[in-house]
Amino acid sequence: MLEGKKILIGISGGIAAYKICYLVRYFIRHGAEVKVIMTPTAVNFVSPVTLSALSKNEVIINMFSPHEDIIKLEKAETKTWHVNLGLWADVFIIAPATANTLAKINHGICDNFLLTAVLAARCPVFLAPAMDDDMIKNPVSKNNIKSLQDYGYRIIEPEYGELASGLTGEGRMAEPEKIFEIIKEILTLRSDLKGRKILITAGPTVEFLDRVRFITNSSTGKMGFEIARAANDRGASVTLVTGPVGLNDIHGVKRINVKTADDMFMAVKSNYKNKDLIIMSAAVEDFVPVNTGTGKIKKEEKENFIFEFKRAVDILQYIGERKKNFKLIGFALETDNEIENARAKLKKKNLDMIVSNNPDSEGSGFGTDTNKVNLITSKNIESIPLMSKYDVGNAILDKYLKMK
Numbered sequence: 001m002l003e004g005k006k007i008l009i010g011i012s013g014g015i016a017a018y019k020i021c022y023l024v025r026y027f028i029r030h031g032a033e034v035k036v037i038m039t040p041t042a043v044n045f046v047s048p049v050t051l052s053a054l055s056k057n058e059v060i061i062n063m064f065s066p067h068e069d070i071i072k073l074e075k076a077e078t079k080t081w082h083v084n085l086g087l088w089a090d091v092f093i094i095a096p097a098t099a100n101t102l103a104k105i106n107h108g109i110c111d112n113f114l115l116t117a118v119l120a121a122r123c124p125v126f127l128a129p130a131m132d133d134d135m136i137k138n139p140v141s142k143n144n145i146k147s148l149q150d151y152g153y154r155i156i157e158p159e160y161g162e163l164a165s166g167l168t169g170e171g172r173m174a175e176p177e178k179i180f181e182i183i184k185e186i187l188t189l190r191s192d193l194k195g196r197k198i199l200i201t202a203g204p205t206v207e208f209l210d211r212v213r214f215i216t217n218s219s220t221g222k223m224g225f226e227i228a229r230a231a232n233d234r235g236a237s238v239t240l241v242t243g244p245v246g247l248n249d250i251h252g253v254k255r256i257n258v259k260t261a262d263d264m265f266m267a268v269k270s271n272y273k274n275k276d277l278i279i280m281s282a283a284v285e286d287f288v289p290v291n292t293g294t295g296k297i298k299k300e301e302k303e304n305f306i307f308e309f310k311r312a313v314d315i316l317q318y319i320g321e322r323k324k325n326f327k328l329i330g331f332a333l334e335t336d337n338e339i340e341n342a343r344a345k346l347k348k349k350n351l352d353m354i355v356s357n358n359p360d361s362e363g364s365g366f367g368t369d370t371n372k373v374n375l376i377t378s379k380n381i382e383s384i385p386l387m388s389k390y391d392v393g394n395a396i397l398d399k400y401l402k403m404k
Contacts, residue, residue, distance in 0.1 A: 003031035005187050008089035008123075010114045011051075013041030014096035015164040016130045016173040021046065023095065023176040024054045030184070035085065036060070037114045039101070060085075063113045086120035091183055094118070095156070096130030096173045099141050105153070106144045122251060124186065124233060128156040128179055133169025149369070151248055152229070154390075156182055186233060192401065194235030197275045200228045201268060201282035201315075203243035205261045209289050209307060210297045218366040219283035221245035223331075223389050227279055228253050230393035239275075241267045243282060261285050261312040268315055272322075277400055279329045280316050281355070283366075288312045320350035327403055329396065332356040333365070342376050352403060353377050355396060362386075375399050 007027050011017050020036075027034050034055040038048055040062065048059040086092070094101065094114070101115070105127075110116040118125060127148060135141055136158060149155055156179055161172040202224020206216040225247050228240045238253045241264060249255055256271070258264045261284050272278055287309040297305065316330050330351045332342040335358060342356035357373040359365030363386045364372040371392045375382040377399075384395050 001030045002027065002184065002187055005032040006088055006090045007032045007034045007183070008037065008085055008092045008117070008121075009034060010037045010039075010092065010094040010117065011042040011046065012039045012094065012096060012098045012101040012114065013045060014098045014130045014173070015045055016096040017042050017045035019173065019176050020095060021050060021054055023093075023179055024051060026176060026180040027183075028054065028056070032187075033057075035088070037085070037117055039112050039114050060113055063116060083120045085117050086122055089121065089123045090187060091123050092118065092121045092125045093128065093179065093183060094126070095128035095179060097127040099129075099131045099135050099138075099144075102127065102129060102141070102144045102148065106147050106151075124154060126154045126156055126179075126183065128173050129158045129171070130173035131158075131171045132163055132165050133167055133171050136171040152250060191235050193231055193397065196231075196236045196277065197239075198228075198231050198236045198277045198279065199239045199241070199268070199271055199275045200224055200231070200279045201241045201264060201284075202228070203245040204283050205243045205264055205285045205312075206259050207261065207285050207288040207312070208292055210292055211294065212296050215285065215289070216244075217283050217285065219243070219245075220367045221247050221282075222367070222369065223371060223392070224279075224281040225250065226389035227281060227393035227396060230390055230397055234394075234397065239271050241271065241282070243284075261288060261315070265313045265315050265318070268319065272319055272326075275326050277327045277329070278319060279396070280319070281331045283333070284315060285312050316349045316351075323350055327352045327400060329353045329355065329400065333359060335360060339374065339376070339381065342374070346376060346378065353396075353399060377403075 011020050024034050035057045036051045036055050036059045038059055038061050052059045104115050105118055110119055145155060156174045159172045159174055160170050162168055163172055203221030204217045204219040206214040208214045221242055228238050229250050232238045232250060232252045240253050241256045243258055256267050258267050290308050290310050320328060328351050330349055332345050332354050334341045334356055338356050338358050342354050346354040354376045355373050357364050357371060361372050363370045370386055371389050372386040373384045373392055384392055
């Protein structure tokens, strides 16, 4: 099932380290090649000799003086081991990821081989946190995990259960079986969009009232970025046109930054040809001000201000009218008559599918890390329960692959 896949596993110093022996065996049984990196403290919890025997590869521990390692490095390795491994791997898993390791990754600290390899990795990096209940509930740990997610690291959520301290609570590392299933799904998905060219829009647009003031909306771009991340993970060539957002680049995704609706229109117009799929998830302003002037409006000049607005360019309509040899997916954020309004938009804009959601539904809408949507085509409606926006992105792509 995983024949030819290359798995890099990093082990930091937590009691759950002994469980990684089982994880290594799962990957080996399914045909993957596995290499292991350990922090110097991890050797106190599990033997590198055992991991070397299970993985059939040498275990790397120290950055320097490899002759002093418990397991010697292969002779073929060079002084850029950390870079080589980061290029070699299809996926990098750090389990257990202790509070210390998570904090250091978040701040770019590279004081052991594992941390240096993480910073050099080009592949998706998964982190499986493991720590005591009070540690994971500490605001510092929460902020570190949230920050790492924002950087694009994938968090394999810890579980509730018995902890090494004897307490019962949050912070127990996900079981090896669960980690394996998550990684297996990612690796088996990565090829089903190979060769497909996808254009995605994300985020808000801003429309200036004067040189310093503007109107916009609450879109953070998270949904569009997670669709782009999912498509990239599945092997697609992705172009992402985004309004102003505070999100980091996705490695492997071509990003085009824009501001106004006209900017986004020009970027889409220049990039939509020769695409297999276009997903318009951006929250483009419907109206733009006219006669905005070139300077800052002084409040002393008038008691009241009246701005005139005109309709913004309808990018989705433009693309729908020119749809040929590609599929087109739009989004509908609806507070009332969600399904009815979304269906009307599906037909009017000549879409193949529309993704509808209600911002009043708990856990969905702007700014959240989760979403609850309906995938609507001319033939059926598929309701997607509340899940991460990355998983919603994969659900959208799954639906696309079933279209004819």
